[in-house]
Amino acid sequence: MAWYRPTYRPMPWKAEKDAYKVWLSEIILQQTRVEQGLPYYLKFTETYPTVRHLAQAPADDVMKLWQGLGYYSRARNLHAAAKYIDAELDGKFPDNYEALLLLKGVGEYTAAAISSFVFNEPRAVLDGNVYRVLARYFGIQTPIDSPIAKREFGVLANELIAQQRPGIYNQAIMDFGATLCKPAQPLCGTCPLAAKCVAKKENLQDKLPIKAGKIKQRERFFHYFVIDAHGQSVVEQRTGKDIWQELYQFPMLEAEEILQPESDAIATFLQELTQDAKWQLTRQKGPYTQKLTHQKINAVFIEIAVAEKLNLTDTRFKTTEREKLNNFAFPKIIDCYLKDNRLYLSLT
DNA sequence: AAGCCGGGGTG
């Protein structure tokens, strides 16, 4: 705490005492760098100054504002929690750790952060920074991605927390991990804790913290059909348990590989989609690729000109004017395609 | 306990 200077990494929520805004910032910053999340925090607090503004907003608007930030369940849970507070708690934001935990999308870390920052509860946060600082300083070899570690580090962190100023303590140790005790090339030369740091003493900075798990990637091949029927296009909303829930996309055919435009699978899909209207392949763009934590997405965009008026029988599909495509929340890979090809014809 | 969910920065 003697090392910590709130001004070193200025963030608009550091001195914030409105629990709603602190909650917004914490959800946005889950697995997200401060610099990446900051513009979203500003957009959300400006658009939705109170939790009731957020609760009463249409879900599509919330998703659109979240577009590009990733982990979209955060946005869905954010909205659900706001509605819960609006309807069940009379708009009064929860004011303690246990009540915060009841909110969708709020786990132990976020509940500890909000309750310590705003309500002065001595709850130690456990995030990637804290795991790293404690693992190095105490030389703890327990893999931090195991449930055992959660208990072990949790007990330790709660013994260490400054009972009188828990919020400052929590912010200090996270800033310390983010800027000094960094994942790579920590600044041990200027570290005030170096004298008693086990990792420093045994030269284990690069080995700690230990992570056990490795994840395997799945490769997928998406074919998006970008329809142009006299200025009309077609989109659908993603549902089910897959990635990008509730975001929009063009009608899509997934396959085991990139298909040739002339392939039977594509012809069948298009026939089904257009209900036998006359269509023509205009051009094909891609493949675009996007790496997710567990998946590599390959996407080709097949542009289709349809001569007749569309008669869509499948209610999943919605026709929209191409100028209005920018009203929909798309995954990054579609956003990139649209921007590349200047298909956003108007701005908001 | 393990798997899944994005996007971006860094070395």
Added chain:
DNA sequence: CACCCAGGCTT
């Protein structure tokens, strides 16, 4: 390319 980021939910 591998790793990480002010994690949480589902199975």
